[in-house]
Amino acid sequence: MLDFRELLATAFDALTRNKTRTALAALGIVIGIGAVIGLISLGESSQQSVASQIESLGANLLTISPGSTRSSGGVRGGFGTATTLTTEDADAIEDASISSVEAVSPEYSSRYQVTTGENNTNTTVVGGRAMYADVHSITMSAGAFFTDRDVENSARAAVIGPQVASDLFGDTATGVGETIRINKVAFQVVGITTSKGGSGMQNQDDRIYIPLTTMQKQLAGVSYVSSIAVQVKEKANLISTENEIGYLLLERHDISDTTTADFSIISQQDIVGAATSVTGTLTALLAGIAGISLLVGGIGIMNIMLVTVIERTREIGLRKALGARRRTIIMQFLAESIILTFSGGIIGILLGYGISIIAAKFLDLPPTLSWSAVALAVGVSAGIGILFGWYPAQKAAKLAPIEALRYE
Amino acid sequence: MMIQTDRLTKVYDLGDVRTVALNAVTFSVEKGDFLAIMGPSGSGKSTLMHIIGALDTPTSGTYTLNGREVGKMNEDQLAEIRNREIGFVFQAYNLLPRTTAMKNVMLPMAYARIGRTERIDKAKKLLKRVGLGDRMEHTSNQLSGGQQQRVAIARALALDPAIILADEPTGNLATNQSDEIMGIFTELNTQGHTIVMITHEPAVAKYAKRVLLLRDGGIVSDTRA
Numbered sequence: 001m002l003d004f005r006e007l008l009a010t011a012f013d014a015l016t017r018n019k020t021r022t023a024l025a026a027l028g029i030v031i032g033i034g035a036v037i038g039l040i041s042l043g044e045s046s047q048q049s050v051a052s053q054i055e056s057l058g059a060n061l062l063t064i065s066p067g068s069t070r071s072s073g074g075v076r077g078g079f080g081t082a083t084t085l086t087t088e089d090a091d092a093i094e095d096a097s098i099s100s101v102e103a104v105s106p107e108y109s110s111r112y113q114v115t116t117g118e119n120n121t122n123t124t125v126v127g128g129r130a131m132y133a134d135v136h137s138i139t140m141s142a143g144a145f146f147t148d149r150d151v152e153n154s155a156r157a158a159v160i161g162p163q164v165a166s167d168l169f170g171d172t173a174t175g176v177g178e179t180i181r182i183n184k185v186a187f188q189v190v191g192i193t194t195s196k197g198g199s200g201m202q203n204q205d206d207r208i209y210i211p212l213t214t215m216q217k218q219l220a221g222v223s224y225v226s227s228i229a230v231q232v233k234e235k236a237n238l239i240s241t242e243n244e245i246g247y248l249l250l251e252r253h254d255i256s257d258t259t260t261a262d263f264s265i266i267s268q269q270d271i272v273g274a275a276t277s278v279t280g281t282l283t284a285l286l287a288g289i290a291g292i293s294l295l296v297g298g299i300g301i302m303n304i305m306l307v308t309v310i311e312r313t314r315e316i317g318l319r320k321a322l323g324a325r326r327r328t329i330i331m332q333f334l335a336e337s338i339i340l341t342f343s344g345g346i347i348g349i350l351l352g353y354g355i356s357i358i359a360a361k362f363l364d365l366p367p368t369l370s371w372s373a374v375a376l377a378v379g380v381s382a383g384i385g386i387l388f389g390w391y392p393a394q395k396a397a398k399l400a401p402i403e404a405l406r407y408e
Numbered sequence: 409m410m411i412q413t414d415r416l417t418k419v420y421d422l423g424d425v426r427t428v429a430l431n432a433v434t435f436s437v438e439k440g441d442f443l444a445i446m447g448p449s450g451s452g453k454s455t456l457m458h459i460i461g462a463l464d465t466p467t468s469g470t471y472t473l474n475g476r477e478v479g480k481m482n483e484d485q486l487a488e489i490r491n492r493e494i495g496f497v498f499q500a501y502n503l504l505p506r507t508t509a510m511k512n513v514m515l516p517m518a519y520a521r522i523g524r525t526e527r528i529d530k531a532k533k534l535l536k537r538v539g540l541g542d543r544m545e546h547t548s549n550q551l552s553g554g555q556q557q558r559v560a561i562a563r564a565l566a567l568d569p570a571i572i573l574a575d576e577p578t579g580n581l582a583t584n585q586s587d588e589i590m591g592i593f594t595e596l597n598t599q600g601h602t603i604v605m606i607t608h609e610p611a612v613a614k615y616a617k618r619v620l621l622l623r624d625g626g627i628v629s630d631t632r633a
Contacts, residue, residue: 322516328519
């Protein structure tokens with residue numbers, strides 16, 4: 001056996017003897033590892049982005065939604081069409097003093113036409129209580145959120161998102177003190193929220209918040225709510241709290257069979273899980289395809305190592321004549337293929353990281369380097385070196401010294 | 409006795425054809441001897457050299473080198489014998505390509521796991537001894553044939569082997585370089601090294617103290633100068 005330093009030096013000598021070939025063989029691994037790292041990192045950053053967007057709607061939330069209506073003919077209405085959930089339900093949950101409940105927020109939302117003298121927009125208007133801001137992690141960039149007193153008095157106070165401010169007043173920071181008309185009812189703008197991002201129907205910036213009482217009495221003309229958000233103190237208590245609230249509401253609604261419940265409760269974790277599992281599956285699929293290119297790269301390494309063994313038959317014979325054992329020859333060739341795949345792997349990681357940074361920039365995602373993917377790539381590339389270097393190394397080690405010395 | 413063989417036989421069985429390359433060859437070489445093995449091609453001298461060099465094992469018979477029975481050793485033991493007990497000098501020099509003279513001489517010592525500083529010291533000493541003190545960092549392709557063979561001799565001496573085994577060491581060299589190499593061998597022999605050399609040139613065989621003539625796998629004559 002050679003000592004480690006000698007082994008590495010010998011392998012480096014051999015690899016630098018034909019630089020172009022070495023570089024091309026390593027390129028297969030570079031591309032394979034780069035693709036795997038790039039795609040996994042990109043997938044992880046999109047998962048993180050989805051998760052953080054959902055988390056930004058409020059931490060540790062349970063959302064109670066009404067169930068569907070059921071007509072006498074058995075025709076089932078859409079999800080959330082029932083009108084069974086009320087502010088009294090919300091108060092009951094609060095009064096039940098469930099120790100893990102932090103806050104209860106009954107809400108009613110609907111889309112309305114909103115106008116000023118010059119501009120108009122169509123947006124989601126949410127009616128809530130003052131604690132809505134805390135429960136949904138809403139912060140203000142200008143003015144203040146409406147107060148409990150506003151809710152008691154059914155005040156016509158409106159807090160608008162920066163998108164609404166931009167649509168109505170041409171600037172994301174302008175509007176406090178102005179009057180807007182929601183469905184022809186005049187409201188005074190009391191505050192503007194800070195931007196949260198998001199897009200489409202989920203755009204948190206394209207919202208107007210008004211007191212729940214004002215919403216129910218003056219805009220919607222209803223007495224029920226469209227959802228109740230419950231903030232739980234500890235993440236660990238989400239499920240137990242979900243169950244407690246569930247039983248409480250079943251009792252209040254006089255339902256004994258849980259399958260016929262006229263409401264449903266989902267936790268933030270469920271939403272995050274559902275949303276991220278989709279991107280997770282996609283990421284795994286893409287990484288799998290990238291993995292195939294890695295496999296092809298590995299076969300390229302094996303191919304080049306086989307050629308090398310044949311080219312160096314005489315050298316192997318000489319080494320054996322000078323006292324190299326089988327193991328020594330195996331180690332020498334394995335060292336070469338491992339160095340080849342390992343260095344390819346390192347460059348591949350850098351390439352993959354570069355790809356994920358550039359792609360994240362274009363897709364407006366936070367750039368992430370998936371460390372688990374890096375660990376995997378380092379392991380896999382070294383593993384490929386061993387796996388695909390083993391057969392050529394065995395072939396080299398099995399050469400009979402006389403035959404190898406004679407080889408021209 | 410450095411080398412002792414008893415009815416050494418090698419049979420190549422290639423399916424239909426059975427070739428007897430060596431037929432019960434018995435001879436011995438004492439320490440400090442300089443033996444030339446001669447014979448026409450097909451006489452079995454290469455086969456004999458392979459067995460003496462622990463590159464191959466006999467079909468039957470025994471071969472004892474420096475008191476150890478080599479004929480029945482396994483592959484790793486043979487590798488150790490080649491490493492420690494035999495210094496090879498080949499016709500085609502067989503240096504590692506594009507590798508310095510120093511690294512070539514250090515290679516057998518690396519396989520013997522000798523420390524790096526000791527390897528460097530020994531290799532320098534040996535290269536000076538064969539007259540290449542000024543060419544130690546030259547790579548093999550920067551050296552002439554005669555110089556390459558001198559590196560090979562230095563490499564053969566690296567682990568103070570029991571015998572130096574030379575296979576047509578001057579076969580690729582011009583006469584003047586050939587004389588230089590044979591001069592080195594004679595000098596090494598004078599210093600006490602045991603040398604076994606295969607050659608088909610009578611002029612080269614003259615340097616040896618003793619000539620073994622082979623024909624058809626058997627010894628025809630064994631003459632001492």
